Amino acid sequence: MGTFGALPYFLTILFQRVHAFSALQTGLGFQLPALVITDGMQLGERAATRFGTRTTLLGPGVLGNGDEVTGGGDGARGSAFALPRKEIR
Template identity: 50%
Template structure:
């Protein structure tokens, strides 16, 4: 119906733009994986480490600062590495950080023990998040930027919903009927499994990005967006 309409909400021809198509793919992968990590961090802080709401909020200063640093680094790296190179770097760092975070999760662990994984996840997420939206809008006419922005946001939310549904099932698989210390240990194990799945699946974003030619440089990107 969209293809036949005179004024479609999402003109199918926009997906013929290789940047928009690749951007849509990596946004969906991000939603399925790294976008879900903070949810599982919250469960670990409160249900495993026993933090209250205030302590959990303070614990999120670590990933928040790391994500901010990744956002700022992307601004400097895109002119040097291009969109493709910056995205791949963000994916590799984010997947590695998430895997390290999963490895360090345990019922008898501490916040300091998680810090290396938290920083790696945050830096990668910050690099990936900033760059994927720029990629999706590259080469799109100014009057259609809003359409691509809507598509990008929808894919991110849809990916997050689907990713959480799967990862929550993975995390809760071994906790049914448990209480007390047994539940706490099983919860840590389930969260570890969910984060490992997220880290592995996030690598699929590299395959999507690798299809782009490395010529997509920031100068061209900014000119297209201007």
């Protein structure tokens, strides 16, 4: 809960200071992340009950690391191990 409890504060700072949102825009912009955080916490809770704490914590970590190695989550830049490309201007 420590990580997820602090997340709303940091999202508020991000929206207001970095993106220069007003209080109303921040509140509206926070709705989707708040729902996703709530759903993620509920799914994690159910997975921990069903599969056990160790499996629940290790499973997503292994999947995330595999995705990073293959470059699947790195968008247009490719793998994290790929050599940097020269930008064409």
